[in-house]
Amino acid sequence: MIEAWSPEDVYAAESALEDELASGELMARAVEGLAEVVAARVSQLGAETVVALVGPGNNGADALYAVAHLAETGVSCAAALDLERVHEGALEAARGAGVVLVSGAEALEHIAEADIVVDGIVGLGGRPGLPEAAAGWVAAIPDDAHVIAVDLPSGQAADGSGFDPDGVLADETVTFSVAKPVHLLPPTEQACGTLTVVDIGLMFDTDPAVVRLTFDDVANLWPVPGPDDDKYSRGVVGIVAGSENYSGAAVLAVTAAVEAGAGMVRYVGTPTPDGLVRAAVPEAVHGDGRVQAWVVGPGLDITSTRREAATQLEVARAALAGSEPVLVDATGLDLIDDDVIETRAGRATLLTPHAGELARLLTRLGPSRRSRKTVTVERSAVEAEPLRHARALAERTGATVLLKGSTTLVVPADPAEPVFSQADAPPWLATAGAGDVLAGLIGTLLAAGLDPAEAGALGALVHGVSADRASAGGPVRALKVAHGIPEAVAHLLTRR
Numbered sequence: 001m002i003e004a005w006s007p008e009d010v011y012a013a014e015s016a017l018e019d020e021l022a023s024g025e026l027m028a029r030a031v032e033g034l035a036e037v038v039a040a041r042v043s044q045l046g047a048e049t050v051v052a053l054v055g056p057g058n059n060g061a062d063a064l065y066a067v068a069h070l071a072e073t074g075v076s077c078a079a080a081l082d083l084e085r086v087h088e089g090a091l092e093a094a095r096g097a098g099v100v101l102v103s104g105a106e107a108l109e110h111i112a113e114a115d116i117v118v119d120g121i122v123g124l125g126g127r128p129g130l131p132e133a134a135a136g137w138v139a140a141i142p143d144d145a146h147v148i149a150v151d152l153p154s155g156q157a158a159d160g161s162g163f164d165p166d167g168v169l170a171d172e173t174v175t176f177s178v179a180k181p182v183h184l185l186p187p188t189e190q191a192c193g194t195l196t197v198v199d200i201g202l203m204f205d206t207d208p209a210v211v212r213l214t215f216d217d218v219a220n221l222w223p224v225p226g227p228d229d230d231k232y233s234r235g236v237v238g239i240v241a242g243s244e245n246y247s248g249a250a251v252l253a254v255t256a257a258v259e260a261g262a263g264m265v266r267y268v269g270t271p272t273p274d275g276l277v278r279a280a281v282p283e284a285v286h287g288d289g290r291v292q293a294w295v296v297g298p299g300l301d302i303t304s305t306r307r308e309a310a311t312q313l314e315v316a317r318a319a320l321a322g323s324e325p326v327l328v329d330a331t332g333l334d335l336i337d338d339d340v341i342e343t344r345a346g347r348a349t350l351l352t353p354h355a356g357e358l359a360r361l362l363t364r365l366g367p368s369r370r371s372r373k374t375v376t377v378e379r380s381a382v383e384a385e386p387l388r389h390a391r392a393l394a395e396r397t398g399a400t401v402l403l404k405g406s407t408t409l410v411v412p413a414d415p416a417e418p419v420f421s422q423a424d425a426p427p428w429l430a431t432a433g434a435g436d437v438l439a440g441l442i443g444t445l446l447a448a449g450l451d452p453a454e455a456g457a458l459g460a461l462v463h464g465v466s467a468d469r470a471s472a473g474g475p476v477r478a479l480k481v482a483h484g485i486p487e488a489v490a491h492l493l494t495r496r
């Protein structure tokens with residue numbers, strides 16, 4: 001599990017540790033780890049010139065001390081800085097080691113020739129936007145330079161809330177003790193490159209803000225049956241999905257639920273998808289009945305006037321009114337209104353929209369039950385600030401929200417709990433039907449008793465791994481992802 005703490009918690013942990021250590025010791029630890037990484041890249045890449053971009057705070061000091069260490073070993077190093085505000089100790093060390101100190105036009109010339117750039121403009125203390133001189137430095141970084149960000153790429157929000165295309169886009173980031181939200185959340189993760197965490201000894205007694213499950217976590221979380229289990233104890237999942245025009249969604253969701261190891265799958269649909277499910281997934285049983293969790297929505301048509309569709313819709317509404325956990329996906333999200341929100345208060349509910357669906361749902365529900373205000377939320381706004389909007393929907397509905405995307409966010413109903421951020425899937429998974437597979441897969445985990453946040457994160461991870469293995473570097477269809485689930489789970493369970 002990779003855990004990221006908020007900037008506030010990191011500052012608190014730093015100041016607690018600083019009180020126990022000799023002055024400068026904490027920074028010395030950070031610098032030692034950073035200098036090691038930079039030295040390794042110099043030799044791996046055969047780099048001849050290293051330029052540090054040095055800001056006014058401790059982040060700049062880290063970068064300056066690191067190039068001072070490097071210069072002592074004979075590497076040609078320069079530092080771009082604004083001499084009015086630089087850490088004095090680091091400046092002295094850099095001068096003593098022969099680092100070339102440059103500013104203004106001279107700084108830009110050095111940056112343009114750099115093989116490696118060490119970005120120490122701002123770290124955790126950075127506010128949105130770059131200091132003026134630094135914006136010029138960043139624009140001068142050559143495309144082929146290897147950029148190492150110290151703690152985080154300057155210009156990107158430390159809490160992961162905002163991506164700046166004019167900020168630093170790093171090939172790698174060296175951070176201290178723990179990851180920060182900027183490293184794990186969309187949209188800022190894309191600016192961080194590979195992450196190295198250097199231990200400087202910080203301790204935390206608070207929960208992390210963001211968590212990412214890794215492959216090693218699967219063995220602890222996946223519901224592996226024991227000798228005393230039967231199909232009912234493993235969990236029965238009910239799937240209300242598919243319609244005359246969207247029949248394939250039913251096949252995909254039911255297939256995924258069966259392949260993920262549900263004890264039993266009950267399918268509720270209209271004649272065409274029902275026939276297809278019978279043919280494709282003989283393991284499924286048909287019709288309403290007792291379940292441990294429901295999946296409501298993939299391919300559902302809530303506007304149809306046909307009798308069978310009305311019966312299917314009744315089951316969907318009953319599932320939402322019932323006490324079992326419910327995953328609500330796709331058209332099922334159109335059934336969420338204030339009455340459903342009230343009924344489901346305190347019951348396990350997982351909403352799984354993509355950015356467009358989340359924008360529509362937030363717009364339709366409005367800011368609160370009593371509010372008459374209409375606020376239109378655009379898809380582009382959700383894409384720019386995915387966590388803020390997913391959290392808004394979780395708060396508005398009291399449900400856990402899984403926001404699908406190349407990185408999938410799972411925001412628990414309880415705002416005190418960490419957010420999951422999973423980035424396990426290849427871009428090939430952006431294909432029709434992939435969401436139906438995810439819904440069926442997570443439905444099985446809910447029926448096995450996992451809570452919505454864990455089921456969502458674990459499901460997203462396994463979905464991504466199955467897609468990756470099925471793709472083998474090329475295109476992949478959703479049905480193949482569903483059929484790949486058993487092999488992906490077996491691989492994850494036996495890799496240690």
Ligand SMILES: NC(=O)C1=CN([C@@H]2O[C@H](COP(=O)(O)OP(=O)(O)OC[C@H]3O[C@@H](n4cnc5c(N)ncnc54)[C@H](O)[C@@H]3O)[C@@H](O)[C@H]2O)[C@@H](O)CC1
Nearest residue numbers: 026027030057058059122123124125126127129130131151
């Ligand atoms: N606190 C500690 O003991 C340690 C801190 N470390 C480093 O220190 C960093 C945090 O240091 P600081 O708290 O000094 O913060 P920063 O180094 O991020 O810089 C904050 C300074 O930059 C200025 N600033 C921020 N954003 C600006 C903007 N957009 N335009 C103009 N000026 C701006 C602020 O006014 C402040 O002077 C961490 O990211 C990490 O790199 C490490 O050395 C580990 C130990």
